């Protein structure tokens with residue numbers, strides 16, 4: 249499918265500021281949004297965000313070079329502001345000519361200043377109106393307001409309520425993109441009608457041909473309905489939307505004392521990959537537990553969650569049972585190429601806008 253000319257209403261200030269063709273962002277998903285997906289997004293005329301929170305700095309450097317070898321179009325990098333080597337990562341991004349810095353939560357003013365000095369556009373993701381106000385005060389350029397139906401770590405306010413509230417909270421200061429539950433051209437137009445500058449989608453892009461998630465895992469996602477997801481704090485202590493697999497249901501159903509054996513059994517089967525001995529894990533766990541209201545089973549799970557998520561999303565282990573997802577997973581029934589998906593969304597948005605405006 250060739251890429252369509254966008255309706256004038258889709259040429260939002262965000263599109264112009266970032267230098268892309270359509271007001272669509274492919275978000276930074278840990279273990280998922282790698283160079284192949286990001287380059288495919290850039291080539292399709294949207295903004296792809298490379299997920300670096302799950303990469304070491306050398307892995308990020310290699311990934312940046314790979315994206316650059318695949319496309320000369322603008323792209324961004326999603327990162328944690330609390331990583332020890334954030335300045336090194338910014339050096340790498342600046343050297344690679346990265347256009348957009350995306351943050352999990354609020355960046356600090358110093359980091360925003362450094363990004364701006366290098367000509368980068370700064371976009372954190374927030375899940376509550378007060379966080380939108382906070383990042384606006386720090387001086388970010390845009391924000392992604394992710395409603396509770398969104399994938400991965402997520403808040404409780406649904407997109408239909410959060411998005412207009414975030415738009416109103418930062419009106420005239422910061423551009424807002426809607427996230428959480430978007431997958432179609434009608435959804436894109438709905439976001440614009442709330443005052444957003446576009447949409448950001450995670451799960452929809454996880455379920456594409458260029459996403460490197462193994463086929464067997466994509467099949468597990470495809471089998472999930474909209475009611476087959478749950479927001480669980482049992483994975484790593486923070487609310488995270490995941491597919492309600494047997495592991496998650498077991499962790500959710502039991503008290504922490506009763507879920508501890510399951511968490512320990514999981515930890516045991518991943519011991520080799522994490523390289524942690526049980527005593528090391530318990531020591532680390534004790535430190536983690538001190539500053540947080542975590543139960544012991546949460547501590548054990550949290551220590552292992554990144555490795556377990558990687559085992560599923562990268563290594564294709566279908567027995568693991570940690571599959572971060574948005575509820576939108578239940579509305580998806582195929583694995584299109586990124587270009588076909590973008591063309592389909594824009595075609596539907598164009599038709600919707602024509603229907604509504606008669607023009």
Ligand SMILES: Cc1cc2nc3c(=O)[nH]c(=O)nc-3n(C[C@H](O)[C@H](O)[C@H](O)COP(=O)(O)O)c2cc1C
Nearest residue numbers: 275277278398399400428429449450451572573574
């Ligand atoms: C598998 C997966 C991994 C994710 N990892 C990250 C991450 O590393 N950083 C981040 O800011 N958001 C992460 N998210 C959230 C997404 O970037 C995005 O905001 C969310 O998926 C939007 O909701 P949707 O899935 O309904 O489109 C992740 C989501 C998923 C599904």
